[in-house]
Structure formats: C-alpha cells, structure tokens
Amino acid sequence: MIKESPLAAAAAIYRQEVPAGDYWIKVLKQGQSIRILDLVGNQAADTLFYRADDPSERYSAVDTIREQGNVYLSTGSKLLSSEGNLMLEITADTCGRHDTLGGACATESNTVRYALEKKTMHACRDSWLLAVAENPQFGLTKRDLTHNINFFMNVPITPEGGLTFEDGISEAGKYVEMRAAMDVIVLLSNCPQLNNPCNAYNPTPVEVLVWDAQA
Amino acid sequence: MTDSEQNLLYQDVLPGGTHWSFTLKKGTVLRLIDQEGGANVGMLFYNPTNLLERYNAPDTLKCQHVFKLTRGNCLYSDMGRIFCSIITDTVGWHDTACGSSNKQLIAKKWGIRSYQQYGNDWTLNGQDSFLIEATKYGLGKRDMAANVNWFSKVAVTEDGTMQFDPANSSAGDYIDLRFEMDTLVLLHTCPHPLNPAPEYPKRSVIYQLRRGSEATEDDVCRTFCPENGRGFRNNHLYHLLA
Numbered sequence: 001m002i003k004e005s006p007l008a009a010a011a012a013i014y015r016q017e018v019p020a021g022d023y024w025i026k027v028l029k030q031g032q033s034i035r036i037l038d039l040v041g042n043q044a045a046d047t048l049f050y051r052a053d054d055p056s057e058r059y060s061a062v063d064t065i066r067e068q069g070n071v072y073l074s075t076g077s078k079l080l081s082s083e084g085n086l087m088l089e090i091t092a093d094t095c096g097r098h099d100t101l102g103g104a105c106a107t108e109s110n111t112v113r114y115a116l117e118k119k120t121m122h123a124c125r126d127s128w129l130l131a132v133a134e135n136p137q138f139g140l141t142k143r144d145l146t147h148n149i150n151f152f153m154n155v156p157i158t159p160e161g162g163l164t165f166e167d168g169i170s171e172a173g174k175y176v177e178m179r180a181a182m183d184v185i186v187l188l189s190n191c192p193q194l195n196n197p198c199n200a201y202n203p204t205p206v207e208v209l210v211w212d213a214q215a
Numbered sequence: 216m217t218d219s220e221q222n223l224l225y226q227d228v229l230p231g232g233t234h235w236s237f238t239l240k241k242g243t244v245l246r247l248i249d250q251e252g253g254a255n256v257g258m259l260f261y262n263p264t265n266l267l268e269r270y271n272a273p274d275t276l277k278c279q280h281v282f283k284l285t286r287g288n289c290l291y292s293d294m295g296r297i298f299c300s301i302i303t304d305t306v307g308w309h310d311t312a313c314g315s316s317n318k319q320l321i322a323k324k325w326g327i328r329s330y331q332q333y334g335n336d337w338t339l340n341g342q343d344s345f346l347i348e349a350t351k352y353g354l355g356k357r358d359m360a361a362n363v364n365w366f367s368k369v370a371v372t373e374d375g376t377m378q379f380d381p382a383n384s385s386a387g388d389y390i391d392l393r394f395e396m397d398t399l400v401l402l403h404t405c406p407h408p409l410n411p412a413p414e415y416p417k418r419s420v421i422y423q424l425r426r427g428s429e430a431t432e433d434d435v436c437r438t439f440c441p442e443n444g445r446g447f448r449n450n451h452l453y454h455l456l457a
Contacts, residue, residue, distance in 0.1 A: 055357075056355070056356045056357045057356075060314065061361065062272075062312060062313055062314030062361045063314055063317075065312065065313075065377065066312075066313045066314060066377070066408055066409060069376060069377050070374070070375040070376055070377060071312070071371050071375045071377060072375040082356070082359060083317075084317055084319050084320070097375075101273060101276060101282070101312060102273055102276070102277050103271065103272075103273020103274055103276075103277060104273070106274070106293065106295070108293065108294045108295030108296075108449075109271075109274045109277075109278065109291075109293075109295055110295075111295050111445060111449060112274070112278045112291065112295045112442050112443075112445045112446045112449065113277065113278055113442055115445070116445060116448060116449075125293075142267050143267065143357045143358055144357055146360060147272065147273055147360065147361050155277075157282045157371040157375070158282070158371075159370055159371065159372060159373065161281060161282045161283030161308060161370065162280060162281060162282060163276050163277065163280050163281055163282045164280055165277070
C-alpha cells in the first residue's frame, strides 16, 4: 500500500549515500526510523536485520510472509524475527511492493543463473561477506548471511507456482521507511547485479536516512 | 519382485510429529512416502565436509523461476551446487516458502501437549525439531534456513495472498530425491505451519533408501532449464578430483 511518510528529510539525524556495489551496516535503536531512498530509480537494496544484543535472532522471511499471509512486503508489514518477535514495521512506502523471496545475488548463483564465466562479477553476498569481515564488532560470520529483503525489487509469484524477475516498479525518489521495535543491526548491500532487470542493468546509489523516535 | 523392491537398501517409518537426520552419499535415492495422506516433511540440507554450505531456498526458486517444487527441480546450496534433484513426484507441488512451526504457533493453533502428560504423543514443533538435529552436528540457531515442506502446497493469488491446500497429498503419494553430492539431511514430520486442521495432525512418513544411477545428458532435472545444466556442471567440477 502506498503511503507517504510525515518525516521531513531536514529533521533526519543521519544521512548517508550508499554507492551501488557497496554495503552499509549500522545499529538502529528501538523507536528510530530508517528510510531507504531510491535516488535514481529501479535499484535493489538487499537487506538483513539482526537483534543487536543477540544476532542469532534475525529477520525471518518465511515467518514474516507466513504470518501476514501475503508474499509481498509494503506499508503495515511487520518484519518478524526467527523467534517470531517484531523487529521492525514498514511505516511508509511510496514504491508499493518489495520482494523477500528472491534472495541476494552471489557469485556462485550467478554461475547457475547466467554463465559459469560470470563467477568473478561483483555480487551482494560478496558485499555482505566483506561487511562481516570488516566489522567483527558485530560477531557476524557467513552463517548469519541468510534470507533477506530486496527493497524495490519486483518478483511476482504466479498462481501456477512460477516466479519471475520483472522490471522494477520503483523510480527516482521512491522510498520505504521502517520503525524499529527493538535495537537492530541493519546490513544492506546496494545491489551490483548487471545480469537481470532488478537494477534496470544500471546499478545506482541509494540513500539511508535515520530519524530518532518521534514524541 | 520389482526393480524398485530389489534395489531397496533400507526403509523405516517416521511417525508424525518427530524428527531425524542422516548423511546420504552421492548417488543415493531417498524416497519419501506419505503413508496416510496430508503429511508434511520439513527438510534442510548441509554439506557434511563444509557445514557453511547449506540449502538456499531463494537460489533454488530463482535459478529455476519457480515458486513450487516438483519433478525436474533441483535443490541448490548457497554455493551454486545441487544437493539433490526431484526425479519422481506423484504430488506436483511442494512448499519451500513457509518455514516451520514454532512453540508459539503450536500453542496458539492446537495447544501444547507436554511430554509429562502425554509422553511421546506430545506436540513437537518444527523449529525445535530442526534445532535438536542441527545441534548433533555442531550447528545451531544461526544455521537455520528456509526449509522445504514436502507434500505441502501453499499457492499465491495475484495480489500475493497465500493459500494452504489441505488436499494436496494423498495416502501413497511419494517423491524420489536423487542426491547429487554427499549431503547431511535434517528432517521433521511436524505439521505445516499453515495447516488449518482442528487437531495437531500427526501423519507418518515412510523413507526408503536406494542406490540410483547418475543423471544422463537428457535427464529430466538436468534439462528442466538451462540453469540446471549449469548447476550439474558445478557439481561435476566439485567432484572432478574426488
């Protein structure tokens, strides 16, 4: 469901542009809101969440979609943990629909999806691997790189059981915003994929904005 | 005696609401038979020589452009390799997007039957079942992933609504999984988390082991899509010096 945010960019306590092919990892405090802004359009932001004080509890795609009874994420979606706890809620969304079934690209899955020769092309899971290696303070390893959300990505499921990657429905200036219900580590890869329409074959930057809890 | 009976190496029954695990060698065929109809088998896969390589449901779905699993489909690891392929399927639809039941879900839906009061007729949940099996191999909560739910169908309407089909699998329905590499298999027979049955459904499953033959060039799984051809090629490279 399309819903605009009442939060003004000028009131954000943090703003950071994340180039395509790069990662972003930070702790978001309970009550804070995070916005991911698609600056140029049709960009995919592959995102994972972990409970900050016990990262073994993490975002669970399957629990989230099963409990809301719908495979797509949008305003009102409650992002649940592997323990069934509320981690974040999507409070605003000007894109309308986000995927959580397609997973993140990897060099290995690129060999299967496109060609064995594509194995050296940059991929989201490489960004995540570098993120956990460069940020040992979070205690994350490859074990923790699991089933993510693809913000802005359009992956329709058909009633017959098909799944396709379609052209994005996002545009420049569209965004999704979430409020944290607990302290969470946010790990985002701004997708470098060049082989499918998830980035319109042209990976571009996104911006991350954070607001403190609203009174 | 039929070929199938002759090749049978082992069979056993898992009662409903239980769990088990085993390591299967490349070339083994695992048959799962829904004994009474309405079974659910939760399953996860790991590489026993590198437990960091594990079943990846998103890769499995997107590599084959499917939401359901059936004959011809392969189950991929996060490293671009195929753990096993579905060479026979009398059901037609298996789920890998709904996860497993947990304690809260069982309590809300069917109520908790404690071991103290009910003994082994208690109401185990899928998540605890996986954790018990996983911990036998040094794995834990951080190693859990989106699992397969064999025999269960959850379809999706145009607007994304998920619908469980209680009539998906009948007594005697079965699948054959051909293992394309050595694989650690964790499984449970706890009910599908979207099963609307008024009572906690306990459905037993027979599992059988046979020695299979290698996938031919025109194999139904290898030729399901060009992606699977490349997946088999990755397995070939993995076994090059084995």
